[in-house]
Amino acid sequence: xxxxxxxxxxxxxxxxxxxxxxxxxxxxxxxxxxxxxxxxxxxxxxxxxxxxxxxxxxxxxxxxxxxxxxxxxxxxxxxxxxxxxxxxxxxxxxxxxxxxxxxxxxxxxxxxxxxxxxxxxxxxxxxxxxxxxxxxxxxxxxxxxxxxxxxxxxxxxxxxxxxxxxxxxxxxxxxxxxxxxxxxxxxxxxxxxxxxxxxxxxxxxxxxxxxxxxxxxxxxxxxxxxxxxxxxxxxxxxxxxxxxxxxxxxxxxxxxxxxxxxxxxxxxxxxxxxxx
Amino acid sequence: xxxxxxxxxxxxxxxxxxxxxxxxxxxxxxxxxxxxxxxxxxxxxxxxxxxxxxxxxxxxxxxxxxxxxxxxxxxxxxxxxxxxxxxxxxxxxxxxxxxxxxxxxxxxxxxxxxxxxxxxxxxxxxxxxxxxxxxxxxxxxxxxxxxxxxxxxxxxxxxxxxxxxxxxxxxxxxxxxxxxxxxxxxxxxxxxxxxxxxxxxxxxxxxxxxxxxxxxxxxxxxxxxxxxxxxxxxxxxxxxxxxxxxxxxxxxxxxxx
Numbered sequence: 001x002x003x004x005x006x007x008x009x010x011x012x013x014x015x016x017x018x019x020x021x022x023x024x025x026x027x028x029x030x031x032x033x034x035x036x037x038x039x040x041x042x043x044x045x046x047x048x049x050x051x052x053x054x055x056x057x058x059x060x061x062x063x064x065x066x067x068x069x070x071x072x073x074x075x076x077x078x079x080x081x082x083x084x085x086x087x088x089x090x091x092x093x094x095x096x097x098x099x100x101x102x103x104x105x106x107x108x109x110x111x112x113x114x115x116x117x118x119x120x121x122x123x124x125x126x127x128x129x130x131x132x133x134x135x136x137x138x139x140x141x142x143x144x145x146x147x148x149x150x151x152x153x154x155x156x157x158x159x160x161x162x163x164x165x166x167x168x169x170x171x172x173x174x175x176x177x178x179x180x181x182x183x184x185x186x187x188x189x190x191x192x193x194x195x196x197x198x199x200x201x202x203x204x205x206x207x208x209x210x211x212x213x214x215x216x217x218x219x220x221x222x223x224x225x226x227x228x229x230x231x232x233x234x235x236x237x238x239x240x241x242x243x244x245x246x247x248x249x250x251x252x253x254x255x256x257x258x259x260x261x262x263x264x265x266x267x268x269x270x271x272x273x274x275x276x
Numbered sequence: 277x278x279x280x281x282x283x284x285x286x287x288x289x290x291x292x293x294x295x296x297x298x299x300x301x302x303x304x305x306x307x308x309x310x311x312x313x314x315x316x317x318x319x320x321x322x323x324x325x326x327x328x329x330x331x332x333x334x335x336x337x338x339x340x341x342x343x344x345x346x347x348x349x350x351x352x353x354x355x356x357x358x359x360x361x362x363x364x365x366x367x368x369x370x371x372x373x374x375x376x377x378x379x380x381x382x383x384x385x386x387x388x389x390x391x392x393x394x395x396x397x398x399x400x401x402x403x404x405x406x407x408x409x410x411x412x413x414x415x416x417x418x419x420x421x422x423x424x425x426x427x428x429x430x431x432x433x434x435x436x437x438x439x440x441x442x443x444x445x446x447x448x449x450x451x452x453x454x455x456x457x458x459x460x461x462x463x464x465x466x467x468x469x470x471x472x473x474x475x476x477x478x479x480x481x482x483x484x485x486x487x488x489x490x491x492x493x494x495x496x497x498x499x500x501x502x503x504x505x506x507x508x509x510x511x512x513x514x515x516x517x518x519x520x521x522x523x524x525x526x527x528x529x530x531x532x533x
Contacts, residue, residue, distance in 0.1 A: 173355070173425075
């Protein structure tokens, strides 16, 4: 019985690796296909070349923007804003979520607020926050923070509430005090939800930062450069920025959060993978 | 002196339909290193009684003493094993689960891992020390749970139908293993089950409980040499006797007439 279980573990791992490789190939194939279709439409002459530049034109513009450093500066500005607001959201959202789950009065106070504020798209608040906080980093960071905090809070709250009571009993029977119970059982027990919260928060933060930059940023940022480019019909600049926005989003989603998940909740078998 | 004294323990719940006597004036005693099975139909309060012994529930009346000291809440003098496989911490390896109690006690890392490895050896899982629970079968997970409850060296082991969710063959293996573990560790064990054959196989003494209200109906001493043969005549006699007691316990008074 025991040897079979060990063998199954290794075979399973090999199978998962093969499945991952296959999924990368499939992803690459569909992206290439989409690019080919785009190129075909751009070259068909149906649309003005200035509005729908071909891929080589976009690539040349992208290369120029990389060389003169402007694309890097835009990216750094956007990353600074998103990471600042997102980190703030974690620092505030996770502890409040935990407090909500642990203490009734906090829950009673926060829940109506969360329910009322969460459905408001962060973008709708940009003009108001501009009046309050002016144009620049502060407003964009606050918008990002607003967008990212609630999913963080909400998921942490659900996660702490869903910790298996049996774990608490078992840990209590083994002499865990309140503090140990919290750090050694509740936090790891809630981790599937907390990690989901971090992921959702980042996606919302990333969407929010680009939107907020379009209106509330001055001179720098990937969202700002897209909005600014419309004045001169620079579709190639817009598309170059979009590529960077897409790539960074993908990088965080797959590489950063994907590897956090693989090192924790996937390894612990605390989430079912959709793969099987 | 008795190791465990359960005296007149009651637990009454208030429900909209009135009071429910989950446990009604239950009394029994255990000597050190004795293996006691609590047997009864569902609703007889055997699991409730175990939860009171573990300190998860407060009795509404009566007293429990372990080693002469009154029980007040949870304590490291008792190890607990539950029925549900999910009792293990999925974020810790088998070894990490077994070291948990020692970690709470403040035992240094190297020492507690050494002790935990010995406990895993006792349940024949030393090869799987670094496996996470979701890679282990149900039977293996329950063995880890037993090792975990023994690791910090409690004098009493409380077990709530630990093998009830396993298939019959695995359950037989587990019972044999537990009998071995008990022979080697000499813990005082209170074991809740509704399986009569399991009780006769494992116990020195069986306490039969009856439901509504949950009462101690009868105590039966199992006077058989170990290891026990489940197919021997004497074994089957005990089984028959317990089934009869249980039948009477389950039957409604009106149905008996």
